[in-house]
Amino acid sequence: MFKEFKAFINRGNVMDLAVAVIIGAAFGKIVTSLTDDIIMPMIGKIFGGLDFSGYFLTLGPIPADYKGSLASYADLKKAGVPLLGYGEFVTQVVNFVIVAFIIFLLLRAVNKAMASVAADKAREEAATPAPDSAEVVLLREIRDELQKRSGAA
Template sequence: MLKEFKAFIMRGNVLDLAVAVIIGAAFGKIVTSLTEDVLMPLIGKIFGGLDFSGYFLILSPEKVPVALQGSSDYAALKKAGVPLLGYGEFITQAVNFLIVAFIIFLIIKGVNKAMTLTAKEQAATEAAPAPDSAEVILLREIRDSLKARP
C-alpha cells in the first residue's frame, strides 16, 4: 500500500497540482492586496469616498455591546460577535473573483494561442518534404531506365 501511495504521489499530475495550489495561494494574496489596497480605494475615490468594506447591516441591534453602540467599525462589531450582513465585504470579494477570473482567462487564451502557433509550425515542417538526396535521384533514374527496357 505504501508503494502504491508513493507511485500516486510521484505521478506528474499530482506534483503539478501541488505546485498549482501553492502558486494559486500566493497569487490569491497578490490579487487580494491589489483589490483591497489599490482598486477598491480608487473605486471609492471615483464614487465620492466610498469604502465598501464599511458597508454592513446590523441584524440584531440588541446584541451590540454598550461600548460599540453607534460604531461603524465592521471589524470591531464582527469581533464582538454581533450578527452582521457585510455586503461591502462581499462586493470586495466579488471584485477579487472577477480579477482572478479575468487573469486566468488571459493566461488560458495565451497558452491556447501558443499551442496553435506550435501546431502550425509543426504542420508546416511536416508539410514540406525534405529534398531528395543525390542517391535517391540516381536510383530513380536507374529504376526508370530499367522500366523503359523492352
C-alpha cells in the same frame, strides 16, 4: 501502504497539482492585496471616499455589553451581531473578476502559443513530401526498365 502512498505522491500530476495549489494561494493573496489596497481605494477616491468594506446592514440586536464602534463591520461581526456585509461582498466580487480575467489572459496566451506550435508542425509536415507508396515505386521501376529495353532495341 506506505509504498503505495509514496508512489502516488511521486507521480508527476500530484506534484504539479501541489505546486499549482501553492502558487494559487500566493496568487490569491496578491489579488486580495491588489483589490483591498489599490483598486478599492481608487474606486473610493473616484466616488468620494467610498469604502466598500465598511458597508453593511445590521440584522439583529447589538449586545448591551458591546463597547466597540457601531460603524465598524469587523468589530460588530466579532461581537456576534448578525450583519449583511454587502460591501465585503462587492470586494470579493471584484477579487473574483480580477482572478478570472488574469486566468483568461493566461489561457489565451497558452492557446495562442499552442496554436502557433501546431501551425509550425503542420507547415513542416506539408513541406516534407510524403514517401511514395510501394505501388508507385514498382511502377517507376517497370517504366524505367521498359525505357531501357526500348532504348536498347
